[in-house]
Amino acid sequence: MMAKYPRSKPLWKLYIGPMIMALAVAAFPMIARGDYSYLLDLGRLCGIYVIIVCGLTLLMGYTGQISLGHAGFYALGAYIPAVLISAFHWPLWAAVIGGILGTAVISLLIGSSILRLQGNHLALATLAVGIIIGEGVSKLAITGGADGLFGLPQITLFGLLTRPEVRVLGIKISQGVLQLYFIWAVVVACIVWAVQLIESPGGRSLRAIHGDEQAAESLGINTFALKVKVFVASCVLAAIAGVLFAFVHAEGNLLPEEFGLMMNVQLVMMVVIGGMGSIWGSVAGGVILTVLHEVIALIGSAAGAADTSRIEHLIFGVMLALILILSPSGLIPGLKRATTRIIELRSK
Amino acid sequence: MGQYLGLFFANGVVIGSIYALIALSFNVIYSTTGIINFAQGEFVMIGALTTAWLHVAMHLAMPLAILAGVFTAAVVGLACYLVGLRPAKGASPVTYIIITIAISIILKSLASFVWGTDPYTLPKLVQGGVRIGAGEVDKHSLLVIPVAGMCMLLLVLFFRYTRVGLNMRACAENKEGARLCGISVNNASAASFALGAALAGVGGVMITPILSMQFDAGMMMGIKGFSGAILGGFGNPIGCVIGGLMVGVIEQFICYFSSGYKDILALVIVVVLLLLRPRGILSR
Numbered sequence: 354m355m356a357k358y359p360r361s362k363p364l365w366k367l368y369i370g371p372m373i374m375a376l377a378v379a380a381f382p383m384i385a386r387g388d389y390s391y392l393l394d395l396g397r398l399c400g401i402y403v404i405i406v407c408g409l410t411l412l413m414g415y416t417g418q419i420s421l422g423h424a425g426f427y428a429l430g431a432y433i434p435a436v437l438i439s440a441f442h443w444p445l446w447a448a449v450i451g452g453i454l455g456t457a458v459i460s461l462l463i464g465s466s467i468l469r470l471q472g473n474h475l476a477l478a479t480l481a482v483g484i485i486i487g488e489g490v491s492k493l494a495i496t497g498g499a500d501g502l503f504g505l506p507q508i509t510l511f512g513l514l515t516r517p518e519v520r521v522l523g524i525k526i527s528q529g530v531l532q533l534y535f536i537w538a539v540v541v542a543c544i545v546w547a548v549q550l551i552e553s554p555g556g557r558s559l560r561a562i563h564g565d566e567q568a569a570e571s572l573g574i575n576t577f578a579l580k581v582k583v584f585v586a587s588c589v590l591a592a593i594a595g596v597l598f599a600f601v602h603a604e605g606n607l608l609p610e611e612f613g614l615m616m617n618v619q620l621v622m623m624v625v626i627g628g629m630g631s632i633w634g635s636v637a638g639g640v641i642l643t644v645l646h647e648v649i650a651l652i653g654s655a656a657g658a659a660d661t662s663r664i665e666h667l668i669f670g671v672m673l674a675l676i677l678i679l680s681p682s683g684l685i686p687g688l689k690r691a692t693t694r695i696i697e698l699r700s701k
Numbered sequence: 702m703g704q705y706l707g708l709f710f711a712n713g714v715v716i717g718s719i720y721a722l723i724a725l726s727f728n729v730i731y732s733t734t735g736i737i738n739f740a741q742g743e744f745v746m747i748g749a750l751t752t753a754w755l756h757v758a759m760h761l762a763m764p765l766a767i768l769a770g771v772f773t774a775a776v777v778g779l780a781c782y783l784v785g786l787r788p789a790k791g792a793s794p795v796t797y798i799i800i801t802i803a804i805s806i807i808l809k810s811l812a813s814f815v816w817g818t819d820p821y822t823l824p825k826l827v828q829g830g831v832r833i834g835a836g837e838v839d840k841h842s843l844l845v846i847p848v849a850g851m852c853m854l855l856l857v858l859f860f861r862y863t864r865v866g867l868n869m870r871a872c873a874e875n876k877e878g879a880r881l882c883g884i885s886v887n888n889a890s891a892a893s894f895a896l897g898a899a900l901a902g903v904g905g906v907m908i909t910p911i912l913s914m915q916f917d918a919g920m921m922m923g924i925k926g927f928s929g930a931i932l933g934g935f936g937n938p939i940g941c942v943i944g945g946l947m948v949g950v951i952e953q954f955i956c957y958f959s960s961g962y963k964d965i966l967a968l969v970i971v972v973v974l975l976l977l978r979p980r981g982i983l984s985r
Contacts, residue, residue, distance in 0.1 A: 419795045473737045481968040488965050663810045670806035677800045678789045
């Protein structure tokens with residue numbers, strides 16, 4: 354089926370990006386100095402957000418459907434398996450599969466109803482869904498309420514991730530680094546999938562919906578079905594990120610703060626900062642915002658401030674507004690344009 | 702529950718009439734500019750906190766404090782439009798939504814630096830209560846209903862008899878046409894933001910003695926008002942009032958069952974109604 358259509362890019366061009374990224378991540382622990390475990394922590398968190406933002410970019414950037422509620426699905430991915438384990442004593446692997454499938458089913462139900470809405474209505478509905486789930490997990494008794502769930506098992510990959518260090522070809526790799534590699538392996542897989550999708554006929558249909566939904570419909574594209582598919586796919590990616598957060602990054606201790614109202618906004622911000630129309634922009638957006646968060650916290654604690662969240666929100670808000678006003682296509686395309694302009698001016 | 706029915710209904714109408722004002726303030730901005738302002742709730746908070754701060758900490762007389770609070774909200778609303786939204790002219794609706802979200806975050810954190818993170822309250826304008834069924838409703842709360850009604854009446858008069866109001870309606874009707882008639886769409890949009898923010902500020906001042914107000918309460922207020930506007934149907938002021946009242950009443954009845962899940966269940970109902978009647982409950 355797919356072979357009938359010409360690819361717009363040769364294969365090597367599609368995969369060179371993910372490969373470079375994989376190499377960069379592999380090299381990261383060797384380059385990183387200083388507070389090592391702290392940097393690993395940061396690297397893992399970046400990877401988790403990049404997975405969500407990757408899906409959200411497909412939905413918002415390519416299909417043009419806004420979602421202000423993806424933190425909700427991120428929460429489902431973390432909490433469904435956690436509840437299955439803590440309340441129903443499922444084994445970890447079954448709970449994780451159950452969590453991802455459960456999120457897929459829930460997002461299918463929600464998506465197939467609310468994606469009939471458009472624009473402002475869709476924005477409100479998705480925001481409402483995000484708040485409902487986020488508030489729900491912080492209030493329900495079965496999810497531990499505001500105290501969260503503790504002592505959940507961790508993903509061990511057949512014991513690989515529990516060892517303090519592993520030797521590969523004579524190189525020692527510590528546990529934290531292995532966890533980082535594991536998360537970023539998932540990230541690379543997600544990005545390969547997304548890049549593949551975008552360059553396929555299906556991806557072109559998505560962009561057609563963004564351009565003009567009625568025109569796409571008239572070309573024989575089942576726009577509604579496609580929108581629901583992308584919505585579910587992006588929710589599944591968010592759920593995978595949730596699983597990685599709960600069972601690798603947070604080491605089995607799950608708190609509802611991670612999935613609050615601000616997370617919904619932060620995810621959208623990552624998409625916007627990177628540039629709404631590019632997968633690589635979403636990688637950049639996820640990494641930039643996560644690193645910035647840590648930098649602000651570091652500067653704040655060095656300056657003796659106890660709570661940096663308010664100043665952080667201020668900085669994020671100003672950044673988001675400036676980017677949208679000055680360069681609505683995102684930070685990366687904006688910088689690209691600015692540099693080409695400077696080069697043009699120089700050569701004159 | 703029977704004997705409390707009247708009480709819940711009365712409380713619902715009280716809170717609902719405030720939501721109705723916020724819904725109207727969304728509508729004023731939306732019909733003139735086509736922008737859904739997610740920062741609307743922050744105007745509620747700014748109006749309320751300015752008034753409370755002036756009255757409680759600065760000991761300014763109540764009427765002056767209220768005027769100053771509403772005026773501040775209007776000025777902030779105007780500034781938001783001029784600084785944040787006018788420069789982005791011609792952006793897609795999604796971009797506008799995200800810009801207003803950014804503005805909302807900025808205003809919220811600025812407010813936390815100006816007024817701190819503690820909740821503020823205002824004294825009730827009138828003391829005492831009225832028995833309804835087995836419970837009692839504050840006289841102050843009941844005062845909210847006629848005040849909100851009066852604001853709506855003023856709004857009607859404004860849109861019918863003043864030049865600015867007529868200009869705004871012309872823009873809502875047809876921007877090109879308005880421009881051809883020599884109406885400045887830019888000025889009308891700026892005016893709609895000032896007016897919308899002022900209305901939201903009035904809502905904030907009225908709700909503060911009942912529920913208290915803090916820097917991060919704006920978002921939820923905004924969502925409730927927005928829900929009211931969407932339930933009633935954007936562009937339909939009467940619908941906005943009915944929608945706002947409905948959100949208030951629904952919320953109060955949910956409170957009877959569980960106050961902790963009030964916001965969640967109210968939002969669930971909003972989403973369901975949105976799916977059943979996407980153009981608002983008054984639509985055919």
